[in-house]
Structure formats: C-alpha cells, structure tokens
Amino acid sequence: MSELLEVSNLRVSLGRGRARTQILHGVDLSVASGEIVGLIGETGSGKTTLARTVLGLARIDSGTVSLGGTDVGSIPGRHLRAFRRAGLAQYVFQDPLQSLDPQLTVAASVGEGLAVRGGLRREQLSARMLDALDLVGLDPSFADRLPAELSGGQRQRVAIARAMVLEPGLLICDEPVSALDAASRGQVLELLAGLPSVRELGMLFISHDLGSVASITDRIVVLYRGNVVESGSTERVLNDPQHPYTRLLVGSAPTLGGGAADRGTRAQLRALLADHT
Numbered sequence: 566m567s568e569l570l571e572v573s574n575l576r577v578s579l580g581r582g583r584a585r586t587q588i589l590h591g592v593d594l595s596v597a598s599g600e601i602v603g604l605i606g607e608t609g610s611g612k613t614t615l616a617r618t619v620l621g622l623a624r625i626d627s628g629t630v631s632l633g634g635t636d637v638g639s640i641p642g643r644h645l646r647a648f649r650r651a652g653l654a655q656y657v658f659q660d661p662l663q664s665l666d667p668q669l670t671v672a673a674s675v676g677e678g679l680a681v682r683g684g685l686r687r688e689q690l691s692a693r694m695l696d697a698l699d700l701v702g703l704d705p706s707f708a709d710r711l712p713a714e715l716s717g718g719q720r721q722r723v724a725i726a727r728a729m730v731l732e733p734g735l736l737i738c739d740e741p742v743s744a745l746d747a748a749s750r751g752q753v754l755e756l757l758a759g760l761p762s763v764r765e766l767g768m769l770f771i772s773h774d775l776g777s778v779a780s781i782t783d784r785i786v787v788l789y790r791g792n793v794v795e796s797g798s799t800e801r802v803l804n805d806p807q808h809p810y811t812r813l814l815v816g817s818a819p820t821l822g823g824g825a826a827d828r829g830t831r832a833q834l835r836a837l838l839a840d841h842t
C-alpha cells in the first residue's frame with residue numbers, strides 16, 4: 566500500500582485577530598491507498614479542521630499535508646480552486662442534504678462535478694453517472710428523483726455517488742452515518758467498507774461512534790484537543806488503549822460493551838487526563 570495522504574507536524578489556527586486560536590498542534594497522520602483510517606475524538610478536538618485542511622480549505626501555519634504527492638500547503642491561492650475541482654479528495658458530510666441541492670435530480674447532482682470539470686460528451690457523462698449509482702447500490706430509476714423523494718439512507722448513497730464519480734484517491738467521510746436510522750446505518754457502513762476493494766481509494770472516516778469505527782476501519786487515530794494522543798491498528802487501540810483519553814472513550818462507548826467505565830472510573834480517568842495534557 567502506498568501512502569496517499571501524509572500529514573506531518575501540522576499546525577493550524579482559526580479565527581481572526583485576538584480571537585485567533587491554534588486548533589491543531591503538530592498532527593501526524595497518514596492514509597494509504599486501500600485502507601480505512603478512523604479519526605476519533607470528542608467535539609471540538611479538531612477533526613473537521615484537519616479534514617478541511619486536507620481539502621485546501623484552511624491555511625496551514627506550519628507542517629505539511631501531502632495528498633497524492635501534492636504539497637497542499639504550497640498550492641498558490643489562485644490554483645486552489647483547480648486543485649479542489651480535480652477532486653483528488655472528496656468529502657461526504659453527516660447530513661446528505663448539505664451536499665445535495667433540493668432542486669436537482671439525482672442525475673444532475675451526481676453528474677455536477679464531472680460537468681464542471683468538463684471534457685466529457687453527454688453520453689459519457691450519463692454513463693459515468695449511472696456507473697456511480699450502480700456502485701452505491703441504486704438502480705437507474707433513481708436518476709430522475711429529487712432528494713425529497715428519497716430516504717435518508719438513499720440520500721447518503723447519492724452523496725457518496727456524487728463524491729465517487731470524480732474518482733477520488735481519498736474519501737473523507739465526516740460522521741457519514743450518524744444522521745441515519747439503525748438499519749440504513751448498517752447498510753451505508755457496509756457500502757463504505759467495500760469501496761476500497763472495488764476502487765483505488767483510501768478513506769478517512771471521522772466519527773464519534775466507536776461502534777461504526779470498530780466495524781469498518783483498519784487503523785485508528787485519536788485526536789484530543791488538537792493533538793494525536795494515540796494511533797494504531799483498530800483492534801489494538803480498541804482492545805488495549807494506551808492513553809487515558811482513549812481508555813475513557815472506549816470505556817464510555819455504549820456500542821462497545823457500554824459504559825464499561827462506571828462513573829468512578831471515568832472521574833479517575835478525567836483526573837489522569839488532566840495530568841497528561
């Protein structure tokens with residue numbers, strides 16, 4: 566497996582003037598083609614900021630982000646749009662309605678990125694769009710529907726098709742199943758888990774839900790207040806967490822044997838955490 570994404574000692578600040586705050590404090594992370602890496606951490610730990618930086622949407626203070634061999638931080642501002650349009654990394658949001666225009670049919674939504682990129686004839690565009698629908702398990706009859714006519718799970722499939730049609734090397738999924746009901750959640754997770762074996766793809770899977778993370782990732786990176794406090798194989802991190810914060814997360818996860826850490830234990834871990842950060 567070759568490294569697709571290589572993040573090294575990344576520091577990023579957000580906000581302006583006096584409100585400017587450092588969010589990422591020297592983050593290291595990599596994703597190889599063919600693997601699914603889970604990025605976990607509580608609200609505000611910097612997961613989305615990291616994802617946005619990879620997409621060229623946040624300015625880098627120092628450190629590097631290399632995506633498919635391109636140094637994202639050194640792309641001149643005037644070329645960033647072209648970089649994003651090339652679609653080497655694609656983003657799947659928690660709420661598919663964020664990426665789907667309610668006025669556009671499924672066909673128009675899925676084909677939009679390709680149309681903007683240009684260079685394809687109408688029939689080629691249509692064939693690629695149908696191919697992407699097939700990839701996510703939707704038959705051609707969905708092409709003429711509007712988002713309002715779809716279930717939550719079907720909408721998320723369309724959002725995934727819209728990303729995959731651009732043949733990205735990296736798919737960043739930010740809480741992709743947390744807005745779905747339990748049945749659709751399982752189906753969409755199964756779909757995502759299978760993508761790297763049918764397309765040349767690496768995936769960064771961001772989630773609070775350790776149950777989902779456990780079911781589809783190869784490796785896990787744990788982010789705490791903008792620092793990577795632990796990383797390793799999914800099995801090792803979940804079965805033998807080393808850092809107190811990871812122990813707290815794993816112990817509190819209902820889907821992993823729920824609340825294994827009782828209140829007393831959590832209080833102890835929180836105290837430990839205070840010493841470790």
Ligand SMILES: Nc1ncnc2c1ncn2[C@@H]1O[C@H](COP(=O)(O)OP(=O)(O)OP(=O)(O)O)[C@@H](O)[C@H]1O
Binds near residue numbers: 586608612614615
């Ligand atoms: N534009 C901004 N200006 C200043 N601070 C910001 C800005 N956007 C986000 N932040 C802050 O950066 C921190 C990290 O936010 P981020 O969204 O990356 O966290 P997260 O781990 O993805 O959280 P969540 O799980 O809730 O999505 C938070 O404290 C947030 O308040």
